[in-house]
Amino acid sequence: MNMNDQHMETRIREVAQELFFKQGYAATSTTQIAREVGCTQALVHYYYRTKENLFRQIFLEQVEAALNVVGRSLASEMSFDDFIRSAISMYFDALIQNPRLPYFVLEELANNPERRKYLREHFVKKPSYVLLYMQLEGRVKAEQQAGRLAKVEPFDIMMSVASLTVFTFISLPMYQDLLSRTDDQVREFVEHRKAEITRLVLQGLRP
């Protein structure tokens, strides 16, 4: 199916997402979105009423998709080391497909207290995410009692893995431009970091 065959409502959303990802919310205008879609600016407002509204739909969808990546790796039955390995690997693979997602989410949450508020109401209260964290907690305690894991809070494991993974992608454009790297070199760097981060975390979690 050709992209141009789709309905305007969908195409506006796709183009908007692309532009929000690339430039951020403030720097993207509904006029620009319309221009790149090939329709009038009025149509953007016809479907989504306000720019903020258009943004929220895209934003929530993307955050939800990102959070679900965690869920998938936790569900399976494997050793704790393999669980860590696969969690980092899945995060990396997901972000390689969508390298600008972390920055996009970060930008809109960092500057905007209101968005953090509606994110809390949308996600944190959801029982599924609470359950997920409790599963992680259970595994960590068990592993620690078996003497195979350092005395670390489950939340710290999450934070450290997230820091190392997310920051890799956030800083990628800087790495590329400041050190004048080719696209191939960047891809290689990402793979290298994936391996080193896995090593660092596994070694760092040893008792």
Added chain:
Amino acid sequence: MNMNDQHMETRIREVAQELFFKQGYAATSTTQIAREVGCTQALVHYYYRTKENLFRQIFLEQVEAALNVVGRSLASEMSFDDFIRSAISMYFDALIQNPRLPYFVLEELANNPERRKYLREHFVKKPSYVLLYMQLEGRVKAEQQAGRLAKVEPFDIMMSVASLTVFTFISLPMYQDLLSRTDDQVREFVEHRKAEITRLVLQGLRP
């Protein structure tokens, strides 16, 4: 000395920095800067001609200050473990004073290829920074030959420490709002992360 005693040029710069930090470049207008300073918008342009120009001065100054933190910790004579400890500690202490700096730098570099370009021309070419990295390289090699350090690239050590440190502060507003933490709890969390990051890195760098 009262802040209101200072010259307008300085006050404009201070207020601009505060607003750029809080809201980002795109979301801050010279009109708003003027309003909070208590002068007219024309005066902002009188002193700095363009908004972009005002931004660049603040930006370069902040990046330079941030980079100098690395230099100070490398200069001294201590064991490699103590060097890592003190590097992380200094970074944390500097960022506790200025928690929004990492996000500010990140935002403007992530979205703006031109800014990355002039940052490269300003800093990466500078011999002092090249020298600094070579010093780190030397210490790492020596430590590895003595069998006290895992087989890790110096650049990876830099990246991992930066990821863990910077991301802590970048995600702080989210941590606070999404989990409904008080300011005191946030401060405690930062101290906790500082300790855990130090532990993780030291343990992770062991052979």
Added chain:
DNA sequence: GTCTATATGCTGATAGAC
């Protein structure tokens, strides 16, 4: 559903009085 036309407001920047 898509358009044209337009309202209203804010932006960055400049000219010129004092």
Added chain:
DNA sequence: GTCTATCAGCATATAGAC
């Protein structure tokens, strides 16, 4: 050095024709 006044341009959003 600081102000008032004003510019052109673009923003979001809406009304109404087809």
